[in-house]
Amino acid sequence: MTARLPLLIPALALVAAISLGCTSQDIATQTQDVTTDTQDVAKEEGAVEAASAQVTFDENGEPAGLHRFRRWSDRIFQGAQPEGDVAFRNLAAMGVTTVLSVDGARPDLESAQKFGLRYVHVPIEYSGLTREQELTIVKVVAASEGPTFVHCHHGKHRGPAATMIARMALEKIDVATAIEGLRSSECSAKYKGLYAAVESFALPTDAELAGITDDFPSYVAAPALIDAMVDVDFRVENLRQSRDAGWCAPSDNPDVSPPHEARMLWEHYREIGRSDEAKELGEHFVALLAESEAAAIDLEEALRSANQDAAESAWTHVRDGCNTCHTDFRNNR
Numbered sequence: 149m150t151a152r153l154p155l156l157i158p159a160l161a162l163v164a165a166i167s168l169g170c171t172s173q174d175i176a177t178q179t180q181d182v183t184t185d186t187q188d189v190a191k192e193e194g195a196v197e198a199a200s201a202q203v204t205f206d207e208n209g210e211p212a213g214l215h216r217f218r219r220w221s222d223r224i225f226q227g228a229q230p231e232g233d234v235a236f237r238n239l240a241a242m243g244v245t246t247v248l249s250v251d252g253a254r255p256d257l258e259s260a261q262k263f264g265l266r267y268v269h270v271p272i273e274y275s276g277l278t279r280e281q282e283l284t285i286v287k288v289v290a291a292s293e294g295p296t297f298v299h300c301h302h303g304k305h306r307g308p309a310a311t312m313i314a315r316m317a318l319e320k321i322d323v324a325t326a327i328e329g330l331r332s333s334e335c336s337a338k339y340k341g342l343y344a345a346v347e348s349f350a351l352p353t354d355a356e357l358a359g360i361t362d363d364f365p366s367y368v369a370a371p372a373l374i375d376a377m378v379d380v381d382f383r384v385e386n387l388r389q390s391r392d393a394g395w396c397a398p399s400d401n402p403d404v405s406p407p408h409e410a411r412m413l414w415e416h417y418r419e420i421g422r423s424d425e426a427k428e429l430g431e432h433f434v435a436l437l438a439e440s441e442a443a444a445i446d447l448e449e450a451l452r453s454a455n456q457d458a459a460e461s462a463w464t465h466v467r468d469g470c471n472t473c474h475t476d477f478r479n480n481r
Contacts, residue, residue, distance in 0.1 A: 201241045211238040216303035225295055226311045228303030236263045245294035250310045251301045252370045253378045268364040272306050274478050276341030283352050283360045285310050286317040308333035309342040313349050338479050373425040383413040395459055407451040414444035440469035
């Protein structure tokens with residue numbers, strides 16, 4: 149009976165309105181109000197349920213769905229992109245009220261909202277942060293009613309940089325401690341811009357923070373090229389996991405087909421190479437895309453023919469292409 153109640157409320161409101169002689173417009177307005185109230189109640193009930201739940205853990209002892217999880221303090225947590233409802237349920241169970249993504253991908257707003265969590269999106273680049281991004285990150289964490297969970301994609305580079313900046317501003321850790329926090333999070337030294345951002349971070353003034361809006365964005369659309377590169381990273385990661393599994397579907401991701409992932413990868417490269425944004429970056433960038441496309445095609449063919457040696461050779465070329473592109477066009481720009 150309880151499960152049917154939200155569905156019955158709008159119908160009862162309609163019957164009551166008709167008996168009172170309301171107009172059709174009045175009926176529609178009242179039904180809309182009741183439906184909205186019902187949705188709000190359902191959302192609140194989901195948040196209460198999550199808050200009262202116990203945290204569940206995976207086989208590695210991490211909160212389920214939250215890889216590379218770090219609890220730096222009662223105020224700031226850090227990790228990789230949350231995976232599925234179980235991740236957001238665990239965050240709510242730990243008291244988290246705000247999830248801050250500094251990744252370029254679209255946040256999973258729907259899953260977060262199920263458990264009463266606020267999502268804020270401040271995408272940053274591997275080359276470093278703008279002053280406005282630094283201030284926004286600090287203000288988001290400062291304004292949160294409970295702990296903030298900060299994440300990027302893998303939880304190793306951009307997320308830790310944002311976390312250390314927030315900790316420097318709000319928990320007064322020194323630069324040396326912040327840099328050690330980057331290293332212990334496995335932030336690669338290749339990302340000189342992220343290390344430089346932490347090393348040069350200046351504590352914000354009250355006036356600077358006052359100039360940052362409290363209306364934090366839940367999603368900031370990325371330029372088309374960045375969006376495409378997010379998809380490339382997704383395919384490369386699936387291929388990496390497949391390689392670790394002997395070029396089979398990973399046990400925790402059985403729907404992945406390595407040959408299909410390779411095909412999707414080279415098609416991404418081909419489409420990116422046709423874009424105006426790619427051409428504006430110059431001949432070197434377009435040439436790298438073409439080389440990476442060829443390597444991905446070779447990888448697909450090797451995987452479909454079950455040629456392990458050829459697959460390893462092609463994979464090496466795919467990874468080399470990624471590393472060269474990152475060095476020349478992402479890490480230090």
